[in-house]
Amino acid sequence: MYKEIALTSFKEEIAYRVEFIVSLLGAIIQLVVFWFLWNAIFKAYGAETLKGFTLPIMLTYVSIAAILTFYNRSMIEYLIEEDVKTGFISVILTKPVSYPIFYLFREIGRISFLFLTRGLPIILFAFLFFNISAPSSPLFFLSMALGFFINYFLIFLTGIWSFWNSGSIWGIRYSRIVISEALSGLIIPIYLFPSWLSNIAYVLPFQAIYSTPLLIYVGKLSGIETFNSIFIQLFWIVCLGALTAFAWKRAEKKTVVQGG
Amino acid sequence: MDFKDYLSLWGQLIKMNISKWMEYRADFLIGIAAMFASNLTSIIFFWVLFQSIVQINGWTFWQLVFLSGLSALTVGVWHAFLVGVSSWRVEREVRKGSFDRVLVQPVNSFVYLLISNMDDDGFGDLIAGLLITYLGAINSGILLTPANIILLSLFVFGSILIFFSLTILISSLCFWVVRSGAIGEIIWSLMRFIDLPLDVYNPAITFILTFILPLGFINFYPAQFFLGKGIVQFAYFTPIVGLISFIVAYNFWKYGLKNYGSTGS
Numbered sequence: 001m002y003k004e005i006a007l008t009s010f011k012e013e014i015a016y017r018v019e020f021i022v023s024l025l026g027a028i029i030q031l032v033v034f035w036f037l038w039n040a041i042f043k044a045y046g047a048e049t050l051k052g053f054t055l056p057i058m059l060t061y062v063s064i065a066a067i068l069t070f071y072n073r074s075m076i077e078y079l080i081e082e083d084v085k086t087g088f089i090s091v092i093l094t095k096p097v098s099y100p101i102f103y104l105f106r107e108i109g110r111i112s113f114l115f116l117t118r119g120l121p122i123i124l125f126a127f128l129f130f131n132i133s134a135p136s137s138p139l140f141f142l143s144m145a146l147g148f149f150i151n152y153f154l155i156f157l158t159g160i161w162s163f164w165n166s167g168s169i170w171g172i173r174y175s176r177i178v179i180s181e182a183l184s185g186l187i188i189p190i191y192l193f194p195s196w197l198s199n200i201a202y203v204l205p206f207q208a209i210y211s212t213p214l215l216i217y218v219g220k221l222s223g224i225e226t227f228n229s230i231f232i233q234l235f236w237i238v239c240l241g242a243l244t245a246f247a248w249k250r251a252e253k254k255t256v257v258q259g260g
Numbered sequence: 261m262d263f264k265d266y267l268s269l270w271g272q273l274i275k276m277n278i279s280k281w282m283e284y285r286a287d288f289l290i291g292i293a294a295m296f297a298s299n300l301t302s303i304i305f306f307w308v309l310f311q312s313i314v315q316i317n318g319w320t321f322w323q324l325v326f327l328s329g330l331s332a333l334t335v336g337v338w339h340a341f342l343v344g345v346s347s348w349r350v351e352r353e354v355r356k357g358s359f360d361r362v363l364v365q366p367v368n369s370f371v372y373l374l375i376s377n378m379d380d381d382g383f384g385d386l387i388a389g390l391l392i393t394y395l396g397a398i399n400s401g402i403l404l405t406p407a408n409i410i411l412l413s414l415f416v417f418g419s420i421l422i423f424f425s426l427t428i429l430i431s432s433l434c435f436w437v438v439r440s441g442a443i444g445e446i447i448w449s450l451m452r453f454i455d456l457p458l459d460v461y462n463p464a465i466t467f468i469l470t471f472i473l474p475l476g477f478i479n480f481y482p483a484q485f486f487l488g489k490g491i492v493q494f495a496y497f498t499p500i501v502g503l504i505s506f507i508v509a510y511n512f513w514k515y516g517l518k519n520y521g522s523t524g525s
Contacts, residue, residue, distance in 0.1 A: 011438060018443055022446045022449075025449060030449065040317050041313060044313045044314070170381070171290030172294075174291075174298060175290070178294065178298050178301055192312060194311050197308070
């Protein structure tokens with residue numbers, strides 16, 4: 001029997017390692033596919049620069065985007081749904097912690113862990129094989145951090161949907177992921193969008209999460225454009241932060257009234 | 261249990277599922293809409309790119325839509341009807357211990373898992389797959405003659421078997437390591453390769469995706485056939501590759517099951 005216990009924990013450890021390798025491999029496959037894609041596109045286009053992007057800049061862009069994707073893959077919505085379903089939410093409400101801030105710090109922990117364990121190897125891969133460049137401005141790091149907060153408010157807002165609709169949050173989360181990917185510049189720079197579509201993208205918060213830090217990284221924004229973009233990021237943080245506070249008040253009231 | 265019993269069991273389970281979906285109608289519709297939309301992202305991606313270019317390696321926009329449609333259709337059929345032996349579900353059954361209960365019953369555990377799990381969200385995938393394939397086909401000048409439709413169905417049948425086999429192989433790992441759910445993510449990563457036609461890759465990757473991990477047969481070779489690109493005869497191997505993959509995968513599953521039964525963990 002004790003042998004079984006040892007074997008089980010051995011298996012658990014292996015499973016964690018395998019999970020790690022699988023997720024890293026996934027990111028690298030995606031980058032390899034992008035490498036072939038953008039090479040083929042630049043060949044088809046026949047010129048050095050496509051809407052201001054050269055091939056090396058584009059490869060840098062998609063490599064950094066591969067790391068920012070971690071924001072989009074957050075599981076917070078599932079955790080919130082779980083809290084509502086199991087009634088844990090009413091336990092938390094009696095504690096002297098703020099629920100939205102509690103999850104904010106969980107998300108900070110998760111993202112830090114992912115950046116260190118997955119992000120660094122991805123960067124190393126991209127550096128070795130795609131010869132990507134360093135960020136062209138240190139403001140990239142500020143912008144990336146601001147993007148994190150905008151994304152957090154968005155996922156928290158989609159997450160507390162569970163308070164009103166107790167069923168599966170799955171579809172809501174998936175829609176959020178799809179919309180964020182399509183309209184944010186995460187997969188293709190917004191510069192390549194036709195103008196009507198980029199106009200739509202610019203009035204939505206998603207581009208402030210991904211496109212702004214990415215464009216700053218590859219040096220596509222001038223000094224003034226950089227400050228404007230960061231100002232827009234701050235604007236979204238204030239708006240979505242206020243909306244989150246408002247929505248959370250209502251969700252909290254609903255829980256208290258119904259007794260969880 | 262014989263085939264007739266399985267069919268009636270399947271009927272019962274579908275009835276149960278439908279009443280469940282009707283109860284949570286909003287989730288049902290949101291799930292379908294979300295899956296539908298997720299299929300459109302690769303189309304939107306190509307569409308944005310084709311604002312600047314007219315072809316990628318000789319593939320036009322609509323030809324790439326057709327290519328995406330074939331893989332979406334394959335995944336759609338799988339997602340709607342064959343998702344029961346996906347690694348997440350198998351891991352869940354094994355962990356809960358409910359799989360052990362299945363094992364002592366006079367049913368084939370593989371068939372049981374299959375028919376007791378259907379995913380309504382899969383219909384979003386399926387509808388999107390059909391629509392994308394159809395739009396891609398008619399806009400790339402593929403004639404929907406009865407002969408073409410029969411051939412396409414035959415190829416898609418093979419494609420489904422190939423994809424299904426890949427998922428079975430991964431799920432079987434659950435019998436050794438239990439936590440195989442996350443390993444299943446590798447399938448979606450590998451499928452990224454066939455978002456693009458295989459001829460954009462270097463010969464090594466093309467070789468692997470044809471002969472070792474035959475994902476190329478899911479969409480690339482059938483698409484080449486209908487679009488008259490490359491060696492069109494390659495597509496005829498699709499159903500054969502599918503059958504061989506399935507035989508290999510199912511035997512691996514049975515082998516894993518035997519291992520699982522004997523350790524009793």
